[in-house]
Amino acid sequence: MGAQIRVYRQKINSTTSMRKIFKAMELIATSRIGKARARVAASQPYANAITRAVSAVASQTQIDHPLTTEPEQVRRSAVLVLTADRGLAGSYSAGVLKQAEGLAELLRGEGKEVKTYLVGRKAQAYFEFRGRPYEQVWTGGTDAPEFDTAREIGKVLLEQFSLGFEQGGVDEIHVVYSRFQSMVVQVPTVVRLLPLEVADEYVSDESDLLPLYEFEPETEQVLDALLPRYIESRIFAALLQAAASELAARQRAMKSAGDNATELIKKYTRLRNTARQAEITQELSEIVAGADALNAS
Template sequence: MGAQLRVYKRRIRSVTATKKITKAMEMISASRIVKAQRAVAASTPYADELTRAVTAVATRSNAKHPLTHENPNAKRAAVLLVTADRGLAGGYSTNAIKQAVTLTARLKAEGKEVVTYVAGRKGVQYYGFRNLAVADSWTGFSDKPTYADAKTVSATLIEAFTAEAGGVDELHLVSTEFVSMLTQNAIDARLLPLKLDELESTGEGAKTPQVFPLYDFEPSAEGVLDALLPRYVESRIYNALLQSAASEHAARRRAMKSATDNAGELIKSLTRLANSARQAEITQEISEIVGGANALADASAGSE
């Protein structure tokens, strides 16, 4: 019984130490979510307005620019996958990877060669473990991305898209959309070529015409689109990185809270088992004492 009691006490100490770690990680993630949400709220209007401006310029011009002109014979497509650098975030990275796998399968079914780019160690480890080709990867900034990180990623993708030989015809982005503290959705979107759609959805799901401003192009519409191409890609990727960072913190906070609660329940269960073992040990000792006393009493009575 004594050995069993020591095992329970050792497990209680181990689980208690783990609980302290998960609780600390939960509090850290909870504090970082607020900053991440503010960053998302600050970048989203800029990305949306820049996309709207590019759409307006492309719609009001007759130029066939790579930014807006869709190649009917597209053969190669680039997919950028955004995952986390660290684990302990529930299904955050797994859901994004599954979305990327689904998108890759769909593009291959369309007869396109897929070139994969990965941001985040979890995605790099997934493709590396399965010996899947990755054109380029970036790590070290998943939980706190900066605009410089987005420019670094964008430069490689823009170079691949604008290359005359060996380039790609489409650019797709797989990231995680931050909806709320409890909801984060893995999504995929085509960044290039830009889908020109002058109809905007309303809250009821209906379509209403979107009015674009009139622009004078100087020196030309092609020149304006050339200048807007890197800004558009950078802003969209930066916003996706920020949304993914906020989603990562929210997923990790939720996962660590669940781990902390489970550790508390396990400690209660182990404490009950330890109490039972201690009670059984005490009962056994009392029984041995009583048995010994009875044996002495019987021996004394026999000698008389």
């Protein structure tokens, strides 16, 4: 009986230590989520403005530019997958990877080759464990991304986009990431970066009209200058969205884990007390039995 009490005591101590770790990670994620959300909000105006500017320039002129021109046949696609470097974030990375798998299956079903680019150690481990190929991976700082990382990723993807199919280039670029909606809701999302979709939409308000630009030099040169900035800003915005989603998911996961640890401690405490009471009862029974035996003799 004493051994059973020691087992419950060890379980209580180990679970208490784990609860402290969960609580610390929850507090860290909670303290950082505010800054991450602020960075997301700060990045959106520029990303939206440059996308709007590129759409306006492309819609005002009839030009054949790789940025906005749909290829006659899409034979190879690039897919950039954004996950986390660390775990303990619930189903955050798993949801993004599942979305990426669905996109890759869809593209292959359309007869397209897929070249995969990864961000985060979780995606790298997922692909390496299953023996699946990938072109390049970026790790480190997924919960606090830097613009230099977005610039490097954009440079690699643009180089692939500018190459022809025979040289190993791609005809379109997709990004799979988790879009931050709230502290409770983060949605795995697929966005096609290139070619840029320029659609004529119904305008209900004058504020919805695309601005009219007078630009110098030629349209092609303007779009050539805007292209890297457009890609970098969209990738950086996706990285910031993914970082906020990761921190929110980790905060929820650690709170849930801490609550479960508290319930386990209560359960083990009750079992320990029950075992201790049974041990005391057994000792009293043995004492009474011994006393009765002495009196009987």
